[in-house]
Amino acid sequence: EDSDFYKHKGISLRGIVRAQWENFKNIILQLKKEAKPHGGSTITQQLAINTFLTREISLNRKLKDILLALQIERSFTKDEILEMYLNEIYFGHGAYGVQSAAQMYFSKNVQDLNLAECALLAGIPRGPSYYSPILNQEVSLKRRNIILNRMFKLGYISKEDMEKAKQSPIELDYSNKRDKLTAPYFSTFILSQLLEEYGANVIYKGGLKIYTTLDLEMQYFAEKALQESGHEGAIIAIEPQTGYIKAMVGGKDFGESKFNRATQAYRQPGSAFKPFIYLTALDNGFTPSNIIEDSPVTFENGWSPENYEKEFSGPVTLREAFEHSINVVGVKLLEQVGIKKVINYSHKAGIKSELRPDLSLALGTSEISPLEIASAYATIANLGVRVDPLSIIRIEDYSGKIIKDNIPQKKKAFKEETCYVLINMMEEVIKRGTGWNAKIGRPAAGKTGTTDDFVDAWFIGFTPELVTA
CATH class of the missing domain: 1.10.3810.10 (Biosynthetic peptidoglycan transglycosylase-like)
Structure with a gap:
């Protein structure tokens, strides 16, 4: 990007002015709210930063890299500078x-x-x-x-x-x-965060000690379970009270595919989305004993939702409809509760992806990641208290000084009694509903989800101590 490298003397005034103009547009005018500050550094300045300085964003650091760049230019030829840069860069x-x-x-x-x-x-x-x-x-x-x-x-x-x-x-x-790492998908997940925040020099050469949330025993069993399933997929386990990610498996074989399906795969959750519709309903006057007719319906746009079995059960309670994942009742309930309200509750629970504002939302047609839905279920398991997922507990520098200490941030999202009723309904899904295969010999709650032709198959389940998707 430094096209004037062979012309300038170590710094580029044009580059600095251009970078500051971009910063003004992105940060002051907020044309790109998530854009990072531009520095306008030349190759020589970047060599100075990589070799002698940190990635700190400050005027003092900027002045240092300018002075060092001028000194480097006086001491070495352009070809030597470029060679050093290419041998140093990450x-x-x-x-x-x-x-x-x-x-x-x-x-x-x-x-x-x-x-x-x-x-x-x-x-x-x-x-x-x-x-x-x-x-x-x-x-x-x-x-x-x-x-x-x-x-x-x-x-x-x-x-x-x-x-x-x-x-x-x-x-x-x-x-x-x-x-050849332990928990490679988790390791690369936290590595990308660390590189983003501290830069490659500090991470690989700074002697940092990084304490993570991973439970190696849980990780072993999660990897073993996915391998034995015979299918490609992902597993993520979160402690609801702290948000700690205890296990993460992004695929069957990291050597074959580095794509982390636990965090990067956005797929339709199918009926696994329904708890957020029922959560909204229960929080707004509905009860598990309310009855909705499971019968054919055609909406104004001509859409007629179907049940998995292509059959209808007539009048059913919300509890029965939830246990057996009856699609038509889910759609009718969504219409009664309100699409916007359900989307708002879903985001409050922890889903960050954009959700389609139409009735197909009841069938889980909006793509989300396993990490997102596990985090949102964790809010329910934690009786309405949301805690965002954490992968790093703390970071110490080479001398043992704590430079980052992640304390779980808790936020009350829903009423405890509402979550308690929903959890009871989700327990019935495992006891005698669509999730009966997930019985583990102790109280547990969850929800299944599939898409057409079983392209995607989900199960998100939890005990008070752990949520797993």
């Missing part, structure tokens, strides 16, 4: 330097890379986790093509070379000893 997954990255992603020496592979690597340092071709191949591909466009615009490659490289698929020959 490319994700523990790889520092372009040679390490070439070996890790392609099992090649850097001089043997083709144009498409070079452009792919060039795009990673801006956001090593986000642009990782291992974790986000589609995003990485788009970033690679932006780099190729930029190289053509600056005259480094011909249009023919650009088009040819853009047509090349991403072909990785990935090899990384760091992947």
Whole structure:
């Protein structure tokens, strides 16, 4: 991105002005509320930061990197600076330097890379986790093509070379000893958070001690359960009183797929969404003994919801409808309670994804992640007290000083008595309803969920001590 590298003396006034203008638009005018501050740093300044400084955002740090950049420019040639930068920069997954990255992603020496592979690597340092071709191949591909466009615009490659490289698929020959981790999906999940907050230098070279919420025994049994199921999927377990993530399995084989289905897979939950409709109803005057007719209905838009068995049961109580996951009753209840109100209750419980504001919401047609729905069920299990999920308890620096201490943040979301009634209904789902296979010999509550043709199959269950999706 530092296209004037061979022209400037270590700092780029144009780059600083451009960065401050972007900061003004994004932060002051709030055109992009979640955008991070831009610094306008040159390659020389980034070398100074990576080698001598921290990622602290402050005027004092900025002045230091400017002074160091000017000194570096006086002491080394441009080619030497670029070589040092390429040997120092972080490319994700523990790889520092372009040679390490070439070996890790392609099992090649850097001089043997083709144009498409070079452009792919060039795009990673801006956001090593986000642009990782291992974790986000589609995003990485788009970033690679932006780099190729930029190289053509600056005259480094011909249009023919650009088009040819853009047509090349991403072909990785990935090899990384760091992947042989305990709980690899959980480890990479917290690593991406840490890199975002502290930067690669501090994380890999700072001697930090990171205390996590993971329970290794639970993790072992979660991994074993998914392996023995014979299916691809995810498991996540949360302690409702603290929000601590006790186990996380993002797939059957981390070596084959780094995609974390526990946090990154947004799928339709089917009937596993229904507790939030019933929660809203119970909190607004309905009782488990209220009766709704399970009978054919066609709405104004022509939609006629169906039950799984393609049959109707006539008048049923809400308790019976919930136990047996009767779709038509769920849709009718949603209509009576109000779609907006149910969406509001769902978000209060802990679901963060956007939910479709229509009656198909009762059938769980809005995609959410296992982490989200486990967190929202945890609010119910915790009798209406919401605690956001936590994966890191505290972080200490090399001297033992605590630099981060995560204390669970609790917020009252729903009335205790409402949650108690809903939990009782969810216990019946396991005792004699659709979740009877989940009987564990002790009181437990939960809900099943499937989508058409069993493309997705869910079960979210809990005891007072643990929620698992």
